[in-house]
Amino acid sequence: MSALESELSKAIGDEAEQACVPEHCYYCFDTLFCALTRKKPVSPKFPDGKYPLFVTWNTRSSRPGKPHRLRGCIGTFEPHPLREGLSEYALISAFRDSRFKKIEEWELENLECKVSLLTDFEDAENYLDWTVGVHGIHITFPHPSLIPIAPSPSSAPSPLSSGSSLPTRSVLKHTFSATYLPEVAEEQGWDKIEAIDSAIRKAGWNGRISEDLRRAIKVRRYQSSICAVSWEEYARWRTTNGGSK
Incomplete structure (x- = not known):
């Protein structure tokens, strides 16, 4: 077992499984919003356990029933403290996904944020x-x-x-x-x-x-706990928690 795999097993095994919750997505939205507007961020209140994670930004379709379009998605398989990892990858996926241009302030109202906390890593026997x-x-x-x-x-x-x-x-x-x-x-x-x-x-x-x-091919399979929120949900959360618009 590699050092990374050992750390991953310890991080997941020593703590109770933590489900992904809307506050994780709100925190990512707040990080991006404040980076683009220079507003003061709202302090996070969720536990700071270590997890591998991915942050995904989607552009919501204006047509009902139409699927969202991917706007950026980057993460890490190395366990990070959630507050550090979510804030870091919220910006990396928004600004440094080479498939897309950087997200700009005018796009915020059409965005959805999805967070995936990765768990249950296993070596698959075959592809x-x-x-x-x-x-x-x-x-x-x-x-x-x-x-x-x-x-x-x-x-x-x-x-x-x-x-x-x-x-x-x-x-x-x-x-x-x-x-x-x-x-x-x-x-x-x-x-x-x-x-x-x-x-x-x-x-x-x-x-x-x-x-x-x-x-x-060597396959490593894993599972995830997922949560997603819209800009409107985030805006209500920020107002409720004392953040300025």
Whole structure:
């Protein structure tokens, strides 16, 4: 077990499970609002336990029933004290997600904030050893040119490993990695293979996705406690707690 995994197990195991609550999202909204307006923040009152976490910003659709659009999402698998981690990643996901422009003040009224506290990390036995709608996945895999080809290559899905030894090439030491939070596969309507293949692309591999590549993937599955609030909910909370608009 790595030092990070040991710390993660201790952080989760030594404390009672803490559900994600609206106050976590209000705190993220307050951090972003005050960063953009230079207003004085409201002091947080929730317990400051350590958790891996993700902060997601969505733009709400003006049309009823239409899905929200992702505006920024970044987090960490390293356990952080909640107050420090939420404030840090509220701004990182708002300003430094390379897929999007920085969030600006005029956008606040159309935003939704979603916080995910990550729990129950486990090493999956294979790339199919997880459940859509229950588990998030964090995948890692070597450069595909280093993956040995099975004696009888097959395109049929199989959880069996394609081999335990990889040839060594100093020029190709890059490891690909990506993650999807537990709700993503279900929201996208993906099955396990579609989610894995999408994660492979997200990790940066643009070549052919073979069954040997899928079998070489190491999957760490996890669960999460999630809460989301709208700008209107946050604005009411800030007023109730003495914050200026």
